[in-house]
Ligand SMILES: Nc1ncnc2c1ncn2[C@@H]1O[C@H](COP(=O)(O)OP(=O)(O)OP(=O)(O)O)[C@@H](O)[C@H]1O
């Protein structure tokens with residue numbers, strides 16, 4: 346896999362289940378299991394970063410916006426979790442309460458939420474809390490792993506617009522998803538992956554009409570299969586799929602971040 350994310354842009358990483366999208370995100374954050382073997386390189390601001398360096402960047406320069414509310418600690422109040430994130434981001438202890446309150450306010454939540462525990466939050470509130478935690482260290486890169494499945498349409502829009510806002514504030518955003526239609530609402534570029542390989546990269550604007558601007562047949566097939574395009578399946582779809590299988594190795598050679 347090979348891709349890069351620049352400041353100010355949302356890059357959507359799109360691919361079928363098992364393509365390796367989450368693994369790529371975890372690799373960038375230095376979160377792969379200890380027995381994982383890696384090949385290739387990951388660079389941050391032009392410099393190669395090893396696992397130790399990536400772990401130092403994680404939570405400060407690079408933040409993960411997880412999908413599941415289960416990433417919140419069920420036994421700790423929202424306030425305690427935000428203050429912990431603030432301390433990890435380098436905020437001196439006496440200031441953490443105010444920083445936590447401000448972080449919630451930026452997500453449209455008032456200070457009464459500090460006292461709540463995760464089970465008392467609605468789905469939308471929980472996601473705002475996760476966002477507040479992820480942004481605590483003022484990261485330059487936000488990796489959002491499947492932030493929208495299971496959400497009501499208006500919440501999907503809100504989550505995507507928040508990601509767009511993060512990019513407009515000058516951050517880079519990597520949006521991992523298998524919902525290309527949602528990604529296209531906010532993405533500048535779309536990187537298509539399959540079975541551990543980058544297949545294609547296209548500007549979001551190329552996804553229009555009958556896909557004539559999309560060079561790769563797999564990407565065009567993804568676009569045409571959307572409900573809005575009438576679930577069209579090109580005749581050669583199965584053949585393309587089989588070709589993808591035959592040509593794939595399932596590991597990443599190169600990762601650029
Ligand atoms: N710790 C692990 N050990 C071995 N194999 C793993 C591990 N984690 C993931 N895999 C495998 O690596 C492949 C890629 O998984 P990954 O979770 O990155 O896919 P994904 O593209 O994020 O899929 P999804 O859209 O379902 O989240 C899958 O075949 C998965 O089973």
Ligand code: NI
Nearest residue numbers: 366367368491
């Ligand atoms: Ni995943």
